[in-house]
Amino acid sequence: MSDYGPVQVRCPVLNVRRVDAYYAITVVAPGIAERFRSGQFVSVAVGGDHSSTLLRRPFAIHDVKPDYGGTVEFLFAVRGTGTAWLAERRSRDLLDVVGPLGRPFPLPRDPVNCVLVGGGSGSAPLFPLAQSLRRRGCRVDFVLGGASADRVFSAITARRIAETAVFTTDDGSFGTRGRVTDVLGRVIEECRSDVVYTCGPMPMLRAVTAVAGTHGIPVQVSVEETMACGTGICMTCVIPVVGEDGITRMVRSCVDGPVFRGEQVRFDDVGTIPFDALGAPGWKGAGSSRPAESARDIA
Amino acid sequence: MSDYGPVQVRCPVLNVRRVDAYYAITVVAPGIAERFRSGQFVSVAVGGDHSSTLLRRPFAIHDVKPDYGGTVEFLFAVRGTGTAWLAERRSRDLLDVVGPLGRPFPLPRDPVNCVLVGGGSGSAPLFPLAQSLRRRGCRVDFVLGGASADRVFSAITARRIAETAVFTTDDGSFGTRGRVTDVLGRVIEECRSDVVYTCGPMPMLRAVTAVAGTHGIPVQVSVEETMACGTGICMTCVIPVVGEDGITRMVRSCVDGPVFRGEQVRFDDVGTIPFDALGAPGWKGAGSSRPAESARDIA
């Protein structure tokens, strides 16, 4: 958990680069850089002061550097209006950025073997994670996937920082044709992985969690739910997560996540209120022995 | 009346200049330039494709040049969100511009003496008018006013193209302290003016019309009503105008104006529906002898 709360800064754009199918924006934001822990994200206001697109866009932090007092880089694919607008930013433009937000990836105490599994832009937060793990003496292996070669993120960097790096594409244009989960089992075995870290679309997280389960190793997943606030006040980003006490709660993926233990996310029930979730229709609290309300209380 | 209708063009900004308290933007818009007659205006979309400021902003055309196939210049003071956004445009940005819009200033057939009276940014359309009048052999005199020196528009140009140019400011920081109407009577007499052309805020137009009336000469006024469309379809820009037939109609200042004969504008009733206006509450059309409906029909 980060020691400091997030900050809101109007920060200058240092540069905007194209990287394959993605754009990378670096902003000067010392306050965010100094607080950052890998797995956290920023949320960025888009469209200017009189924009009709009211909501911030969340992006994982991909890199933090000490230059200019502290810079923060995030990467994105153009998807809709907000990302199209961001792609048009130029150096010296100002961006209104809030961060760092969310629970970071928990780091192992001991120098264990870690496999990092990313899909598309979801690979972004795994790079600073890889660095942190390496600094702790962990072995890092990468499995990165994407729809096509230009959507597999930073293959070269992955090869450089990891012990091994395996790539998959849906169309076979790069690496193995198929999905990350087609190769993950083999990687876990060959690299004797002790833990999986993963970020990408929900179906991938679920499949990765299943593979980790088969191999009996823990998995940390970082989810991408739509978020209106990113700061924990709107309750729009909830997913069903089972607590240590066995009780399912609808928890906010922005502040209680985006990183969760994969086994605790009820992937099959995302998009529903499971009947046995705390406070679900028909649910009955057991009077004074009512379970604690938030995943936080029991953390 | 212009021979061609308006066009809508996405046109590149050639340059943005500061001129005293104003900004001048020149865009490359051959289609507008070739159709332009002095007194007409453009309407400009502001804030980009996803702006929450939906409506176009109308600006008088200040200058048209043959460069790059045809350029159009307009001038503006920063007033609210739209003009603030425009002031931040840079060369090569694209602006969505519709024009030329509105009825131009009618030009005299003969080489008569014309006095052009402008207030603040309302002086803008008088400059191309002065050029047209000069080309027809008319004498042109200027009376330009503003709140302060930096709001008196293009004094140097006025001096250059006009026979005489008199300036007034509310605070006395430039020219005569006072209002344009304080000096207009004297100018009309000294220059033996045959006609007045004027553009500026409604109270000024009304006062100028009164002075012209006293001197028994016609006056053409160009009004600045708020406009939602500028093309004649929304009916939000209406003012009460008396037709040649003596009947008052609520006419659209965007297409039936912005230029009107001053004597025909019911300045005292702007912001009301005069009880005797065609179709006013209680008004009764005289069956088959019902008066024609639009100022256009009788023009």
Add this chain to the structure above:
Amino acid sequence: MNTDLRVRLGALELPNPVVTAAGCAGSGRELAQFFDIADIGAVTTKSVMLEPHAGRPAPRMAETPSGMLSTTGMQGPGVDVFLQRDLPWLLARGGRAIVSVAGSGTAEFGELARRISAEPGVGAIEVNLSCPDPADPDGRRFADDAARAAAVVSTVRSHARSDLPVLAKLAADVPDVVALAVACAEARADGLSMINTVRGMAVDPRTLRPAVAGGIGGLSGPAIRPLAVGCVYRVHEALPEVPIIGMGGVRTGGDVVEFMAAGASAVAVGTVNFSDPSACVRVLREFTEALEAKGVRRAGDLVGAAHRPGVGV
């Protein structure tokens, strides 16, 4: 791919679903400077009254976030000028005309229907139920009382030529829009148009005065689109057989898809004509491209798609 863009509103077939909203396109003449008026589905004309009307005092409009407030108060030349000058112009250019009528009482609605039915070439009559009802002691609109609204619709229906579709134009800010729609359908409306502007207000923070004369104005533009889509969805759910013209803040071809999926058979562009005079043809182009990208071969297949989970379009 050759996408079939035709849609039906009862007896009226339109070549494509993009029409103009009443009062947001005059009778087509001004917009015809920017595109060929025959290219769009239809022009819904500004609501015409029996007599000339001067409308409301200025200021008549104020900009609001992603919308505008307006109070034009039915200014117009009256039905005589409309039939002599505006309608023939539109029909001569190959445009399809949906003629909107506004009566200052139920009888006047009937008279307007009779007059307009007498003109060959009209495509449909749209009944503007947001006019103030002179018989209502509180000055409410016909739309505020489903029974009064239904009475207007049935008067128009009985005075209109029987082959001419009659569309009832509904407001969203009424006690129950579904009940209003049902009442109009029972009064034999052939279709429904929705939504009209929603009452709202702005105060100018500089002057501290209401920004439009009279205080309350009608809110329109993209800001109200979710209200409009909600009405279309709920009414289509209740009356799946009744064709709907959806409108309220349409700005792009994607918005047409949205309204049609919610249940509209045609979609009107209103306020956005003010900000983009070529909006109708741009929206139609974007809509056509969206259908092609989705592989939808008939525009009509989209109608109500959001009500059918997992529909394959």
Add this chain to the structure above:
Amino acid sequence: MNTDLRVRLGALELPNPVVTAAGCAGSGRELAQFFDIADIGAVTTKSVMLEPHAGRPAPRMAETPSGMLSTTGMQGPGVDVFLQRDLPWLLARGGRAIVSVAGSGTAEFGELARRISAEPGVGAIEVNLSCPDPADPDGRRFADDAARAAAVVSTVRSHARSDLPVLAKLAADVPDVVALAVACAEARADGLSMINTVRGMAVDPRTLRPAVAGGIGGLSGPAIRPLAVGCVYRVHEALPEVPIIGMGGVRTGGDVVEFMAAGASAVAVGTVNFSDPSACVRVLREFTEALEAKGVRRAGDLVGAAHRPGVGV
């Protein structure tokens, strides 16, 4: 100049008129990372229910032009956790608390009022009348029926400590907001909060599915500001003595001026907290600057100014 920013809501005096809207600021803890929660007028807490509630399924939100649709469905920990954990946190930091309550029936509203009245330090109770009324066969909200709404208000009033102001939170999309306001005032509400979100819908043009689960969501943000200002204006006209908290799309200090001129005594920031977590203090700063620029010495002088032509502020 030393502007007096204090405003009153019945017995409750606030240091300034800027408060948070219920459900748009949690109970202050998260926003306190961005500013000192004691600096704003008050925090209106998320509507609390008696029992924990899991809320509605995802997707719970969609962006719309200048607004958003949401359906969180009252997710919350229940009143026990609220009173043990959230309220003490807020009061310990010097924040003023307006506690919003949501009952799943009239009796539960009473019980909540009793529980909350027992806590010292609460500033006011706000009654969320947009909860579905379990006794209504059509699943309508209390706010849809003025009599049922008034019954809730009077139950809360009789269970609440007598010195604690009770505010009735109204919806705009009801048959008659003025009638609803009058009914609540007659049921001895000390003040009114308006407006709640307005029902609307969006369909995702990519998937053709409703953008939020369940289809209909609540529209909020600047898009609805004209509806909110209109309600405040009309209700203040009818009930000039009843204090109002105005809300709906407040984004800037100028918007606070607008709501107060329309008749609000305090103004809540809702959705804009999501897009700008320091919005409350920014809005307060802009508001203070606007008063100074106008030469208004007491914020309270603005209240209802738009109703008084030529008022000299």
